[in-house]
Amino acid sequence: MKKKVPKRIENIIMNALQAGVVPRTGLGYIAVGRExxxxxxxxxxxxxxxxxxxxxxxxxxxxxGKTFLxxxxxxxxxxxxxxxxxxxxSPDRSLVGTVFQKRGLATYRELMCNLSTQTSPTGGALGKILDVWLNEIWVDVAKNVEVGGIQGNALEDRVANKIYETILNMQEMVHGYDFANILIMYWKASRVNDAELKSKALRWLRGxxxxxxxxxxxxGVATIINDNDWYEYIKLLSEFLVKIGYKxxxxxxxxxxxxxxxxxxITRHKNYEKILAMYNDIMRGKARHLGIIMGGTPQAIEDLDRGLYSYDALKSRLESGRFGSNGMINLMQPVIKISPLTKEEIVVLLENIAEMHADIYxxxxxxxxxxxxEFVKDALREKRSITPRSIIRDFIEVLNLLYQNKNFSLKEIMENFNYSKDVERI
Structure with a gap:
């Protein structure tokens, strides 16, 4: 028996798919294939x-289906x-920018804007994470205090000690001292309900x-997160998140x-150099509890003139070895090449979407x-660039037409239907 999809999630999914974009929540209800x-x-x-x-x-x-995955x-x-x-x-966001265009920092800011947890799945979770952490410390300290055994500033001192215990070792990491000081500042602002200071501390953490x-x-701090060192703060945040209970x-x-x-x-070279530095750092074990996934088209990765493979140090680390050929699958290598959905998987996906459409309306x-x-067969017969994205978009359009024009049959609609075509966008 299929799990009932909440109506709010159904609407999010349908609106996103109609627009040709990937929903930011609820994908488990419609995901097929890619096992x-x-x-x-x-x-x-x-x-x-x-x-x-x-x-x-x-x-x-x-x-x-790369972004969907x-x-x-x-x-x-x-x-x-x-x-x-x-x-x-994007044109304004990369991994490294210039003196005048902080494109690497812009990417860090976007990551912080989209920081998500199970309870904040659409982003903006940084402040909530800090508030929950501080509240849990207060509760934990209060639980371990005997009734009448401690009062006033002594309780706050115990809370402060707990906070310092959390961030103690982080101060030895690169930029850890300033990062820890901002966390302390956020706590002090929370203690006295200083919303303005809390906001400033969050601004600093978000770069x-x-x-x-x-x-x-x-x-009162003399440093800021910048275009060159934002990745170091990703590592600091990773260390902190694990210390406060995240996986x-x-x-x-x-x-x-x-x-x-x-x-x-030169811009491409600097960005690929940054990717190499991050890759080496991760693979040498210098970053703990941190996973990085980057997505791109085959061209963006494998092109020898402009792609990642144009940078020899990356090419030597990422490309398949001489045995990785003859159509064999090797998903243990750094680059995962997703295979097309089968016709059967596309049919199952469209069936899920049709049921959701009927429930919404x-x-x-x-x-x-x-x-x-029959719809899938007809779509795949078209001599055009047909992808899961375009098939889904077209199918939802057909469902919309059937719902609004009940005197027309599916066959009649499909007779003159112009299937859409996906074009590579940059």
Whole structure:
């Protein structure tokens, strides 16, 4: 028996799929196929929980389901007790910027904006994480105090000691001293209900201070998170999150095509150099409880002139060995190449969507499994770029037409239906 989908989630899923984008929640209700790829990435989730660091690249053509897979892993990790942050690269967001264009910092800010947990699945979770942590410390200290045994400042001192215990070893990490001081500042602001100071501390942690002088005036700290060192703060945050009870930290960075598309060879080189530094750091065990997944098209990764493989040090680490050929699957390598959904899997996916559509609009589903099979066959006969994304979008359009034009049959609608085409976008 299928699990009932909450109406709110159904609407989120349907609206996103109609727009040709991946829903940020509820993917487990419609996910099909990708069993091997999902199993591999879930093994990475287990490794991160045990204290390791992992780094993967997921590659698939535009509209093939790559982003869908990444968001499915995000949802699973959150439900397992991880914190997950995701960001799409763009012309304004990359891994390294310039003196005047802080594109790496812009990516860090986007990751912090999209910081998500099971209870805050759509982002903006940083303040909630800190507030829950502080509240749990107060509750824990209060539980262990005998009635009448401690009062006033002594209780606060015990809370302070608990906080210092949490961040003690972090001060020895790169930038750990300032990071720890900001956390203490946030606690002190919480203690006296100083909303303005809490907001400033969060701004600092999210990398939103543009100058050191501004941070000095507001918070008394002489450093800020910048374009060159944001990854170090990702590692600090990962360490902190585990200390306060989360299983680990995953960051998902998609749309590597935007680095590939840069017209500047120097810009591409610097970004690939940053990816290499992060990859080496993770694989050498210098980052604990941290998983990184990056997504891109095959072109963005494998192109020898502009892609990741144009940077020899990355190519030597990521490309398949001489035995990885003849169509054999090797999902244990750093780059996971997602395979196309089968016709059968597409049919199951569309069946799930049809049932959801009927539930949202409150009608009895009249389209049959045979109708769906015929729709898929017809779509795949088209001599165009047909992807799961375009098939889903077209199918929802057909469902909308059937619902609003009850005097027309599926066959009549499909006779003159113009199937959409996906074009690679940069």
């Amino acid at each position: 091997q790829e999902i199993a591999t990435l879930l093994k990475d989730v287990e490794m991160v929980e045990e204290g390791a660091g992992t780094f993967r690249f997921v590659t698939g053509s535009y509209g093939s 990444l968001q499915t892993i995000k949802e699973y990790a959150m439900n397992k007790g991880f914190v997950v942050a995701d960001a799409d690269l 939103e201070y543009a100058t050191k002088s501004e941070a000095k005036v507001d918070l 680990g930290f995953f960051i998902i960075i998609d749309e590597l095509i935007n680095i590939y598309a840069s017209t500047s060879a 409150g009608y009895t589903l009249m389209i049959t499994i045979e109708d769906i099979i």
